[in-house]
Amino acid sequence: MKSPSISTKLAMSYSLLILLVVIIILLTLSSILSGRLIESAERRLDQRLEDITTAVEGRLLNVIDVCDDVKEDPRIMQALDRSVRPSSGAPAYGGSVDPSSITAVIQERYASKDNLIGKLILINRNLEILDPVYARVLYRDAILTDDDFTEFLTKRYTFYFSTPGTFPIDLETTHTEDRLTIVLYQRLLDQRYWIMGYLLSVIRKDVLFSPLWETDLEDLFTWIGVFNTEGRIVFTEGAQPDPQAVLGAFEGRGGWSAQQLSARIGAQRTIITVKPIPRAGWFVVGLSPYALAMGDLRLAFRSIVLIGAAFLIAGILVSYFIARTITRPLAEVTDAMRAYDERGALETIELSVQGELGYLVGVYNKMVESINDSIRDIYEEQEKKKEAELRSLEYELDFLQAQINPHFIYNTLNAIGYQAERVGNRKVYESLRSFTILLKAAVSGIGELVPVRHEVSLVENFLLIQRLRYGDRFDVEYLIPEQLLEARVPKLILQPVVENAVFHGIEPSERHGTIRISARSSDGRLVLEVADNGVGFEQTPGGPRTSGADGGRKFNRIGLANVNERVKILFGADYGVNVRSRPGVGTTVTIDLPREKG
Numbered sequence: 258m259k260s261p262s263i264s265t266k267l268a269m270s271y272s273l274l275i276l277l278v279v280i281i282i283l284l285t286l287s288s289i290l291s292g293r294l295i296e297s298a299e300r301r302l303d304q305r306l307e308d309i310t311t312a313v314e315g316r317l318l319n320v321i322d323v324c325d326d327v328k329e330d331p332r333i334m335q336a337l338d339r340s341v342r343p344s345s346g347a348p349a350y351g352g353s354v355d356p357s358s359i360t361a362v363i364q365e366r367y368a369s370k371d372n373l374i375g376k377l378i379l380i381n382r383n384l385e386i387l388d389p390v391y392a393r394v395l396y397r398d399a400i401l402t403d404d405d406f407t408e409f410l411t412k413r414y415t416f417y418f419s420t421p422g423t424f425p426i427d428l429e430t431t432h433t434e435d436r437l438t439i440v441l442y443q444r445l446l447d448q449r450y451w452i453m454g455y456l457l458s459v460i461r462k463d464v465l466f467s468p469l470w471e472t473d474l475e476d477l478f479t480w481i482g483v484f485n486t487e488g489r490i491v492f493t494e495g496a497q498p499d500p501q502a503v504l505g506a507f508e509g510r511g512g513w514s515a516q517q518l519s520a521r522i523g524a525q526r527t528i529i530t531v532k533p534i535p536r537a538g539w540f541v542v543g544l545s546p547y548a549l550a551m552g553d554l555r556l557a558f559r560s561i562v563l564i565g566a567a568f569l570i571a572g573i574l575v576s577y578f579i580a581r582t583i584t585r586p587l588a589e590v591t592d593a594m595r596a597y598d599e600r601g602a603l604e605t606i607e608l609s610v611q612g613e614l615g616y617l618v619g620v621y622n623k624m625v626e627s628i629n630d631s632i633r634d635i636y637e638e639q640e641k642k643k644e645a646e647l648r649s650l651e652y653e654l655d656f657l658q659a660q661i662n663p664h665f666i667y668n669t670l671n672a673i674g675y676q677a678e679r680v681g682n683r684k685v686y687e688s689l690r691s692f693t694i695l696l697k698a699a700v701s702g703i704g705e706l707v708p709v710r711h712e713v714s715l716v717e718n719f720l721l722i723q724r725l726r727y728g729d730r731f732d733v734e735y736l737i738p739e740q741l742l743e744a745r746v747p748k749l750i751l752q753p754v755v756e757n758a759v760f761h762g763i764e765p766s767e768r769h770g771t772i773r774i775s776a777r778s779s780d781g782r783l784v785l786e787v788a789d790n791g792v793g794f795e796q797t798p799g800g801p802r803t804s805g806a807d808g809g810r811k812f813n814r815i816g817l818a819n820v821n822e823r824v825k826i827l828f829g830a831d832y833g834v835n836v837r838s839r840p841g842v843g844t845t846v847t848i849d850l851p852r853e854k855g
Contacts, residue, residue, distance in 0.1 A: 271576030272569075279565045279572075286561055298545075299517055302530050305477055306543045310532040312468035313483075316373055317537050320458055321416075323367050323374060324443050327456055330366075333359060333379065334447060337454040340381045360388045375438060376424070376459040382452050391425060399426045400457070409442040417442045418537050420489055424459050437462040439491070466492050480544045483534075491539060498522050498544060503529070519547075688725060691718035695752075706745040706853060709737065709776060709785075716755050716774065723759055731763045731770030731789075741776045744783050745853040747827060753820055754787040754846045762791020762844050782832075783852040790843040796836070817846065824850065 327333055336359040363377045379387040384401055386392040391400060400406060405419035419440040441458040469481055469492070480495035488504050499522070506520035506529055517530050525546040532541045605622040695718055713735065720733060755772065763770035773788045821834035828851050838844040 267576070267579075271579065272573045275572035275576065276569055279569050283561055283565045299528060299530075302477055302528060302543060302545050303517055306481075306530045306532050306541060309468050309481070309543075310534060310541045313466060313541065314534045314536065316465050316468075317534065320373055320441060320460055321536065323377075324416075324441065324456055324458055327363065327367055327377065328443075328445050332362065334445070334453055336387065337379065337381050337445065340385060340387055340454075341383050360390075373460055373464050374458055375461050376457075378457040378459070380455040380457065382454050396425045405440065406442060414442070415444055418485065418491070418539070420485070421462050421491060439465065462492065466494075469494050478543045478545050482542050484540050484542060486538050486540075495544075503542060503544070688722060691721045694718045695722070705748055707748045708743050709746055710742040712746060712748075712751045713737065713742070713774070715749065715752050719752050719755065720759075727759070727764070731759070731772055734771065734773040736773060736775035738776065738778075741778055741783065743854070744776075744778070746783070746785070746850055747823060750820060750823075750848060750850075751785060751787065753816060754848070757817060757846070758787055758789040758791065758844065762789040762793070764791075766791045778852055781852055783850045785848040785850070786845060787848075788843065788845040793838045793840045793842050793844050795840055796838055820848070824848065 378391055386397055409417040421437045421439055423436055424438045439460045439462050443456045445453045445456055447453055483492035502522050528545045530543045605625050758772050771790050775786045777784050824833050832849050835847045
């Protein structure tokens with residue numbers, strides 16, 4: 258994939274910077290505008306619901322005024338008084354008003370004053386209905402046993418608004434908005450606050466809440482409801498939410514008071530506006546989802562985004578033009594370098610430029626000359642290195658050829674000849690066979706791993722040859738478990754150690770010698786041990802004794818130091834050779850190896 262040019266990178270950098278600035282400006286403007294628009298929307302919602310609440314409250318005041326006029330009419334109070342037996346404590350009103358005719362007076366004089374009131378019904382303190390129509394048994398029982406009327410009497414309210422229903426009998430299956438009514442129950446008291454009876458004002462619900470129907474709510478509210486203090490719905494308009502969700506939004510937030518709050522109703526975050534109607538004990542609640550209330554905010558956001566996009570496009574064009582102006586001379590230098598690169602050789606650039614680019618060209622030319630000089634030096638160094646490697650191989654070959662000690666071969670051949678004079682051909686044969694085995698093992702190299710059994714065989718052949726000279730001056734003990742004979746160890750790991758024990762331990766000693774070869778295994782390690790009872794030596798920090806001036810007496814030149822080095826090279830620094838020796842007692846050589854199973 259081709260890398261973008263410097264001018265493109267500069268243009269992209271400037272564009273990203275401009276984009277970042279535009280985003281910061283957009284976020285700042287959005288934050289400021291959203292706050293102000295939300296405040297404006299909340300004010301509009303509050304004002305609209307305030308107007309609706311005021312209109313509904315005004316209609317309720319008209320009903321209450323009518324009821325007050327009824328209470329102040331002496332004829333009505335007289336009719337209530339005459340409809341019951343005078344009691345000892347209640348005042349008696351004089352006159353000749355027939356209680357049964359008072360219904361026509363009320364309807365004519367008061368109920369017709371406002372089309373809100375569909376019917377006014379008087380009940381005396383003995384709970385006798387004075388309206389001849391509603392005094393019938395069916396209607397009377399429905400009115401007197403109504404739950405709202407019972408609660409009004411039980412809790413001794415001065416006035417009480419019922420929940421919407423059909424009057425006087427609540428017909429559950431035939432509810433329609435134009436037939437629903439709300440009953441205002443009021444106590445009628447005289448000047449001494451004696452109860453004279455009760456007034457039932459049957460209010461048409463559709464007329465009472467007409468301000469809500471006559472107002473276009475969809476542009477601000479999705480739902481408006483009227484609740485009483487007990488949380489029961491008196492009126493609802495719009496998409497019906499879960500009433501419990503609406504009521505739950507007010508828990509711990511000031512209760513039913515004039516307020517505005519934000520809550521989640523269903524799946525929408527909603528602004529809830531509450532306005533009380535104190536005289537009726539009602540509360541008007543309006544719900545407006547943020548999506549509806551923030552219509553102006555979305556329009557403002559779109560405008561801001563469009564303006565930001567315009568600024569961004571203009572900024573990208575300007576940044577690209579500036580980047581091209583800055584990088585044009587540099588592009589010329591790059592083209593010159595690419596032309597030389599295509600020819601397969603580094604050459605200096607001939608380009609007439611000034612300023613920073615002129616300095617860049619000069620430095621580049623010096624760098625090319627320095628690289629060419631370095632290439633020549635590296636080539637010469639590689640040639641010298643090849644010559645050194647060839648000489649090293651020659652030295653290594655000489656070393657391998659020198660593994661066999663000519664002096665030892667000479668001594669061995671003399672010993673074999675001497676034995677041939679004194680004994681029969683069988684001894685000569687066995688000695689010669691042992692020598693051949695050792696010679697083959699030494700010439701074939703020491704890098705491979707062989708079983709312990711093979712190493713023991715090499716030691717036995719070596720000792721067989723040594724007995725030609727030393728006879729029975731020493732004994733050899735083998736303490737190797739059968740299961741360890743197949744463990745694999747480096748070739749010629751034991752023979753140099755046994756050789757050291759014979760030449761440096763047993764030979765200088767005047768007593769009969771013993772060489773003990775043992776093996777043990779633990780924790781994944783194989784420990785080989787060669788111990789002798791020879792002269793021993795005083796240990797020094799220099800390490801184990803190795804081949805010295807008498808190296809000509811040994812079969813090969815692999816000493817203890819070399820054995821130790823071979824083990825560490827093959828298996829790591831955790832393994833190696835350990836030598837313990839005491840003068841006059843003997844020497845013990847321990848070889849620590851990882852156990853390699855055969």
